[in-house]
Amino acid sequence: MARGWESKSVEMQMEDRETIAVPEGNRRGDADLQRRLELLCLSRTRLLHEIETATGERMREVKRRALRHIEAEIAACTPR
Numbered sequence: 001m002a003r004g005w006e007s008k009s010v011e012m013q014m015e016d017r018e019t020i021a022v023p024e025g026n027r028r029g030d031a032d033l034q035r036r037l038e039l040l041c042l043s044r045t046r047l048l049h050e051i052e053t054a055t056g057e058r059m060r061e062v063k064r065r066a067l068r069h070i071e072a073e074i075a076a077c078t079p080r
Contacts (some may be wrong), residue, residue: 037077044070 047067054060 037074040070040074040077043075053073 026037044067047063047070051060051063051067
């Protein structure tokens, strides 16, 4: 059963990565932005997992607030 959850998490990560458009280019700024987006996506994935596994409602709410913040950061970094 645990293996199934792990594969779903990996699948979600791959889908998330495909949905976020990262500007391509060789400039340092583009590489920094891409790295920032990758780190934010990793944080988002970690928070989603922590929300699923949290035992207390108070902790889940703290994690949800952090998730909203991370998602706002991703939106701010993503080109429109």
